[in-house]
Amino acid sequence: xxxxxxxxxxxxxxxxxxxxxxxxxxxxxxxxxxxxxxxxxxxxxxxxxxxxxxxxxxxxxxxxxxxxxxxxxxxxxxxxxxxxxxxxxxxxxxxxxxxxxxxxxxxxxxxxxxxxxxxxxxxxxxxxxxxxxxxxxxxxxxxxxxxxxxxxxxxxxxxxxxxxxxxxxxxxxxxxxxxxxxxxxxxxxxxxxxxxxxxxxxxxxxxxxxxxxxxxxxxxxxxxxxxxxxxxxxxxxxxxxxxxxxxxxxxxxxxxxx
Amino acid sequence: xxxxxxxxxxxxxxxxxxxxxxxxxxxxxxxxxxxxxxxxxxxxxxxxxxxxxxxxxxxxxxxxxxxxxxxxxxxxxxxxxxxxxxxxxxxxxxxxxxxxxxxxxxxxxxxxxxxxxxxxxxxxxxxxxxxxxxxxxxxxxxxxxxxxxxxxxxxxxxxxxxxxxxxxxxxxxxxxxxxxxxxxxxxxxxxxxxxxxxxxxxxxxxxxxxxxxxxxxxxxxxxxxxxxxxxxxxxxxxxxxxxxxxxxxxxxxxxxxx
DNA sequence: CGTATCAGTTGCACAATGCGCAACCGTGTT
DNA sequence: AACACGGTTGCGCATTGTGCAACTGATACG
Numbered sequence: 001x002x003x004x005x006x007x008x009x010x011x012x013x014x015x016x017x018x019x020x021x022x023x024x025x026x027x028x029x030x031x032x033x034x035x036x037x038x039x040x041x042x043x044x045x046x047x048x049x050x051x052x053x054x055x056x057x058x059x060x061x062x063x064x065x066x067x068x069x070x071x072x073x074x075x076x077x078x079x080x081x082x083x084x085x086x087x088x089x090x091x092x093x094x095x096x097x098x099x100x101x102x103x104x105x106x107x108x109x110x111x112x113x114x115x116x117x118x119x120x121x122x123x124x125x126x127x128x129x130x131x132x133x134x135x136x137x138x139x140x141x142x143x144x145x146x147x148x149x150x151x152x153x154x155x156x157x158x159x160x161x162x163x164x165x166x167x168x169x170x171x172x173x174x175x176x177x178x179x180x181x182x183x184x185x186x187x188x189x190x191x192x193x194x195x196x197x198x199x200x201x202x203x204x205x206x207x208x209x210x211x212x213x214x215x216x217x218x219x220x221x222x223x224x225x226x227x228x229x230x231x232x233x234x235x236x237x238x239x240x241x242x243x244x245x246x247x248x249x250x251x252x253x254x255x256x257x258x
Numbered sequence: 259x260x261x262x263x264x265x266x267x268x269x270x271x272x273x274x275x276x277x278x279x280x281x282x283x284x285x286x287x288x289x290x291x292x293x294x295x296x297x298x299x300x301x302x303x304x305x306x307x308x309x310x311x312x313x314x315x316x317x318x319x320x321x322x323x324x325x326x327x328x329x330x331x332x333x334x335x336x337x338x339x340x341x342x343x344x345x346x347x348x349x350x351x352x353x354x355x356x357x358x359x360x361x362x363x364x365x366x367x368x369x370x371x372x373x374x375x376x377x378x379x380x381x382x383x384x385x386x387x388x389x390x391x392x393x394x395x396x397x398x399x400x401x402x403x404x405x406x407x408x409x410x411x412x413x414x415x416x417x418x419x420x421x422x423x424x425x426x427x428x429x430x431x432x433x434x435x436x437x438x439x440x441x442x443x444x445x446x447x448x449x450x451x452x453x454x455x456x457x458x459x460x461x462x463x464x465x466x467x468x469x470x471x472x473x474x475x476x477x478x479x480x481x482x483x484x485x486x487x488x489x490x491x492x493x494x495x496x497x498x499x500x501x502x503x504x505x506x507x508x509x510x511x512x513x514x515x516x
Numbered sequence: 517c518g519t520a521t522c523a524g525t526t527g528c529a530c531a532a533t534g535c536g537c538a539a540c541c542g543t544g545t546t
Numbered sequence: 547a548a549c550a551c552g553g554t555t556g557c558g559c560a561t562t563g564t565g566c567a568a569c570t571g572a573t574a575c576g
Contacts, residue, residue: 002301003533004563008263009305013322016329023524033565038525040563043260047267057523061330063504064271066463069327071274072319104405147362155413205324246321261562262534281553291536296554298534315552 007032008040012061015050020058072246078211079111081244082202086113086213089237093230095215098123100136100199102210105152107137115217123216130191132158132172133165135199136214139185142176143201143209145257149173164190180257184231185212194219198231200238205246208258213238265290266298270319273308278316330504336469337369339502340460344371344471347495351488353473356381358394358457360468363410365395373475381474390416390430391423391448393457394472399430400437401459401467403515407431422448438515442489443470452477456489458496463504466516471496 007030014029015021023041027034041059044050048064079099086097090113099111107129123129129137131152141149158167166172179185187197199214213234243249265288272287273279281299285292299317302308306322337357344355348371357369365387381387387395389410399407416425424430437443445455457472471492501507 001304002262002266002297004260004262005266005298005301006305008260008266009301009307009322012326013305016326019329019333024522034524035526035566036564039260040263042525043263044267046259047264047271049267060333061326063330063463063506064267065323065326065330066504067506068270068274068319068323070464071277072321072323075277075318105409151363205321206328246324248321248325282551292553293537293555294535300554 004040007036008044011037011040011044012049012065015059015061020053020056020060022058026059073205076245078202078241078245082111082211082213082241083113085237085240085244086111089113089213089215089233090115092233093215095217095221096123098136098214098216100129100140100212100214102140107131107134107140107212109136110211130159131156132167133161133187133190134214135185135187135197135216136212138172138176138179138187139199139201139212139214140209141172142179142185143257148258149176161191162189162193164188166190183235185214187216189219198227198234200231200234202238202245203242203247205248207247211241213241262298265294266302269295269298269302270307270323273317273319278311278314278318280316284317331463334503336460336499336503340369340469340471340499341371343495343498343502344369347371347471347473347491348373350491351473353475353479354381356394356472356474358387358398358470358472360398365389365392365398365470367394368469388417388449389414390425391419391445392472393443393445393455393474394470396430396434396437396445397443397457397459397470397472398467400434400443401515406516407434419449420447420451422446424448441493443472445474447477456485456492458489458492460496460503461500461505463506465505469499471499 010030011026014026021029023034023038026032026041027037030037041050045052045059045062048062050059051062052058053060078101082099086099090097094115096115097113098109100107101110102108109123109125109127109129112123112125131137131141141152144152153169153172156169158165158169158172160167166175184198184200187195187199189195191197195216196219197214197216199212201209202211202213204210215230215234239247268288269284272284279287281292281296284290284299285295288295299308303310303317303320306320308317309320310316311318336359340357344357348355352373354373355371356367358365359368360366367381367383367385367387370381370383389395389399399410402410411427411430414427416423416427416430418425424433442456442458445453445457447453449455453474454477455472455474457470459467460469460471462468473488473492497505
């Protein structure tokens with residue numbers, strides 16, 4: 001463990017936590033002489049890892065941090081990260097698994113693993129999933145803010161596919177509330193008779209939900225008896241993907257909607 | 259300049275640039291012995307500033323970077339940063355200046371400085387600016403992607419306020435193209451007869467436009483003769499705000515729309 | 517107006533710390 | 547099996563980072 005570097009990172013973390021700090025404060029928090037802190041800050045500042053807040057004169061994080069973060073985000077490929085995980089999930093559950101993403105105000109299927117089963121249900125990558133009657137769609141909607149939801153659903157057509165389809169905004173809203181509470185969404189023959197789907201949310205580095213993974217299968221194979229176990233497995237998989245895209249571990253569910 | 263820290267930050271930057279690098283590659287790039295690089299990476303990894311990409315086995319940036327970045331973004335208060343700058347701008351130009359933000363698919367006035375002039379034109383903070391006939395609105399729209407624009411304008415009503423109001427999508431589209439090329443937007447009596455407005459975009463840390471600043475004044479005070487000078491001053495102010503929220507200097511205009 | 521107080525930076529001398537070297541793993545390749 | 551290659555560990559040296567204390571500069575206060 002390299003002392004100076006270790007201390008520098010500690011400094012960054014403390015600054016991040018308190019937004020801005022002075023040399024003396026930092027030196028007390030770290031129990032390090034302020035001359036040392038001052039010199040570490042000099043080097044950090046030379047690389048724009050911290051900057052001096054004109055106004056308070058204290059140190060805040062520098063924009064280099066943002067640029068590093070951008071680069072990391074750009075290199076994060078959810079599909080690549082999720083692939084081995086949903087592959088494994090599909091094997092364990094014996095069902096097709098889709099990875100869906102919220103983009104352009106729609107929920108798209110962005111990747112898929114087909115079940116090994118002879119008669120497998122499958123979506124098409126690129127397909128848009130409806131908000132009101134797909135588990136993956138509802139799952140993502142459940143984590144939007146009320147205002148966003150209102151905007152999304154303004155003018156949305158609640159096409160009825162089966163007798164179980166939710167066809168009005170109010171019902172959907174309270175349904176979404178429930179999904180967020182329980183942490184998973186079910187589509188029980190809401191789009192096609194005989195088909196049942198389950199989906200769970202994937203949390204990103206800021207605890208927002210922009211992805212979901214879902215399974216779909218013939219109603220009789222996705223049985224109530226197995227459901228609990230399946231959901232647990234799915235949640236484990238989702239947690240792994242979440243971690244892979246930077247979700248702080250253990251914080252799932254404490255999510256601000258957006 | 260503290261050597262070890264300096265080297266560590268160099269390592270981060272190189273990794274960011276190339277997405278992932280190995281110990282040996284890094285040691286060559288920095289001309290530092292690989293044992294040293296390895297030990298620096300150990301410390302960085304202990305703080306999740308880098309992580310090992312399972313798959314390639316090489317080092318990539320760690321999620322701590324993202325969390326630091328989030329914290330910085332949360333502490334960035336555009337209004338606070340912009341205030342002294344638009345205040346100064348308003349003095350120099352003698353016009354009211356507004357700061358507008360794109361949010362919830364609308365352009366809102368989020369701050370304002372009223373001109374010292376006796377008859378000043380002013381908006382209300384919180385007000386929503388129309389897309390098709392406000393300079394601040396057009397200015398922000400001009401940097402949306404075509405797909406986003408289409409979504410935004412689907413069902414948008416091109417209310418006619420004056421004989422100069424743009425009332426159809428095609429005209430607006432080519433007008434926006436021009437705005438992006440020239441870097442500023444003008445509203446020439448498009449919303450109110452006798453009122454002229456000018457707006458310029460503010461670029462954020464990833465070169466996206468989510469804010470604009472605009473002036474509005476009686477047509478005769480915002481004269482064509484002064485326009486060039488005014489626009490230059492506005493662009494300077496916008497650049498300063500942009501820098502204040504992390505825009506990499508000198509990169510204005512090379513923007514990906516979104 | 518001078519003095520006290522506090523935050524931050526600089527000079528210096530010491531030794532702790534970080535460094536390069538070389539040896540050592542562990543994997544994959546021919 | 548031998549080799550090549552990327553990464554980690556042990557060790558001894560001196561470079562580097564460190565604490566101390568003095569210095570600067572701003573702000574408050576009698």
